[in-house]
Amino acid sequence: MARILRLPDLALGELEQAVLETLWSNGPANPGQVHASLGAARGISLNTVSSALKRLHDKGLLEREKVSHAYVYRATVTREALQRQLIGAIADQFSDGDAGLLAAFVDVAGAGGEATLRRLEALVASRLAEGGEP
């Protein structure tokens, strides 16, 4: 069961995200392996990659176990779970009552309930049946 992350932890740096992507694509890995996937292209050191892994671990996004002399890191959240938490966090930013800035196509909470939805569906259906100009 994925941990609910604290708000500040959810905003990830570019490197942190790249590291997470690598672990999602390639599965659990140690710093050396992650660095091999990433580091060369970015010209960053193994140390930098290790720090990023550690940060993600501290934030609760990764688990690790010691295998021989190195830690092997594994993602604790799926892409979907992370995205869900991000969306929730963004929506909460202004939960003070300001309408969400996410410009979601339909704000489900604003749909007004089942009765309203049925009425609207009936209205639309009757117009469609009239064969009106769409």
Added chain:
Amino acid sequence: MIGLLEITLAAGAVAAALTTSVTALVRPRPAPPAVGPARRSARARMWLYAPIWVTALLLSAALLRGPIALVAGVGDHCTAEDHHQHHLCLLHPPHASGRASAWLVTLAVVLPALALAARALRANRREARLEQTLVRSSQPSTLGPDVRILDQTEPLALTVGGLRPVVLVSRGLMDVLSPEALEAVLAHERAHAARRDPLRARIDRVVAAWLPRRVRRALIADLALAREQACDEAAAGRCGRLRVAATLTEVARLGVAAPAVGTSITSSPLEARVHALLAPPPSASAWSLGALATTLGVAALGLGPVHELLERAVALLLH
């Protein structure tokens, strides 16, 4: 010059504070349902940005009265170089008062305003960073470089980002919608991106920080509805009004179990949007007679009473 700055800033601060108070007291209600998005949005913004535009207009009119009278050859006695009278005039600005009073008045208004605005700016920044992470975690789509995919099974379509807006669509939405409905959703979201709605909303939010919560919510909610309706109209231009209305109810039906993204407005925005789409297209004009009259009224206030008031204030300060 300092004298002019001193009095202008203090006057501006007082005008802004008074305007905000008036808005707070009046508690402007949302525009009636039949009002089109352009007018709805203009009306809400007129209230929201009042501390800025009313103050700017009042001061410009008050300060420009002298030069206008000079050019027009009537009215103000600026040219009559009466050195015992303190005129508020750009050509003969008052000298500095050497007192703290005017500056204190300015600070008494500006400091709290900055603190409130700073809070909103910080929230905007936090949101921007979260959105950045969200976009980076999304995957490219076949629908265009401006559309990216979220892994969610719930139906979601949203537009995020200030400077480079991106449309995010969930797999869940893409899997269940018909091609026509998907086209309508994308047209709507792309309209948000083209209009830079996320950025506009962020700026609105900073200005809204100066108002009490209830008043703020009502205005922001009205602006949100106006935004959605404007993008519904844009989508309707491509796909037809009925198609967009049908897509709205279709997505609402699908999304009933989905997490609420954003908070709800008191009278269902979905209902307002569907009814608006089933009616003929609204007028695209943002200006109403009322808005024009208000603007002229404020300008007249500036040219007349506010100008006189400022001259009295200058006289008071310099004695």
